[in-house]
Amino acid sequence: MAAPRAVTRLLPRAGGRPRAWYQQPLRPGGPGRGSILGPAGGWSQQEALGLLEAAVLYRAGPLVAISKPPGLAVTGSPGQLSLVSLLPDLSQRLSLPPELHVVKAAGKDGSGLVLLSGCPGTTQQLHAFFTQLQRAGRPPATYRAVTAGVPAAAEGEIRTGLKLEQVGDLQLVVPVAAPSRRSVERKEVKQTLTRYKVLGMAPGCGLVQLQPMTAFPGQLLVHLTLLLCPALGDHVYSARVGTVLGEPFLLPVGSALPRTQVLGEQLLRRLCLTQQLLHRLPLHLHLHQLLLPTAVLTAPPPPFFLQTLRLLGLPGGQSAS
Structure with a gap:
């Protein structure tokens, strides 16, 4: 197997081609500042197609990688705008096989890499490759997140069982600290593992x-x-973390239903925001890097992500590397 090579953008830009969404300047947000808030409304189908077409990062044979903006769902109900609903038109625009499908993708509210394939055999090989990496202890995907608060340890692992639970009209993910063997065997609970590392910190973030x-x-x-x-x-799960005298603690899942994230006054001031506008704060979770057998794909962070790093004094705000 050849050594992986880093890839950020392989396709030349045609004259007059619109800039990718992550290359567009931020909207004005105050004197000399760009706003980190997301748009008040969604995209039309043609707007979303244009955003994706301009955000191609990699193309090799039946594979194509794009960078997805936050807020675009990967799958959805019939008639709902989603990445999957756009694939037939996107494959036609990019002259790719009509049976284009998703291999790996950032979640709906997150941003970053989406790997697409037009060949079922290639997709199977990639899934086997990802499984092989995980068994060898090598994570195939790397995300970056800006967090409210800092982990107590600079690096480590989070291991817990997770299950989906219906709460009213919502299906939420619930941690299960000590799942029974039977619940795991029945696939009611999945044992999960994430490695983390703090890349930088500033007061409260x-x-x-x-x-x-x-x-x-x-x-x-x-x-x-x-x-x-x-x-x-994170306007879904952040409500599970409360504070007493400035110290965070975990609230019971049943008493912490999804709501607009609440931030402390210090963070709000540094972000130049008010709590009333916080519902438009996009999720700062970015699928940054993905390992392939012969390439390392990298998606530039969104402008709002970089602006947040600058405002908070965190590293990485000066470049998209």
């Missing part, structure tokens, strides 16, 4: 690298709450 060794919906967001430092823009 951090830049954290996350490498999931298992795959489960919402795994990274829930694992961050177990570290008592939810991701910025």
Whole structure:
């Protein structure tokens, strides 16, 4: 197997081609500042197609990698705008096989890499490769998150059982600290593992690298709450972390239903935000890097992510590397 090579962008830009979403400047957010808030409304189908077409990062044979903006669901109900619903038109625009499908993707509210394949055989080989890496203790995917709070240890692992639980109209991910063998065998609970490393910290916040060794919906967001430092823009699970006299603690799941994230006054001031606008704060969880057999794919962080790093004094705010 050839040594992987780093890849950021392989396709030349055609004249007049619109800039990718992650290359567009931030909207004005105050004197000399760009706003880190997301748009008030969604995209039309044509707008979303244009965003994805301009955000191609890698192309080799039946494989293509793009960078997904936050807020675009990977799958959805019939008639709902999603990445999957756009694939037939996207494959036609990119002259790819019509049966394009998702191999790996950032979650709906997160940003970053989406790996697509037009060949079922290639997809099977990639899944086998990812499994091989995980068995060898090498994480195939690396995420970055800006967090409210900093983990107590500079690096470590989060291990816990996770299950999906219906709470009213919502299906939420719930941690199970000591699942029974029977619940795991019945696949009611999945044992999950994430490695993390603090890349930088500032008062009340951090830049954290996350490498999931298992795959489960919402795994990274829930694992961050177990570290008592939810991701910025997490309006689903961050309510599980409360504070008393400035010290974070974990609330019972049943008493912490999803709501707009609440941040302390110090963080709000540094982010130049008010609590009333926080519902528009995008999720600061970015699928940054993905290992392939012969390449290392890298997605540049979104402009709002870099701006947040600058405002909070965290490392990495000066470049998209």
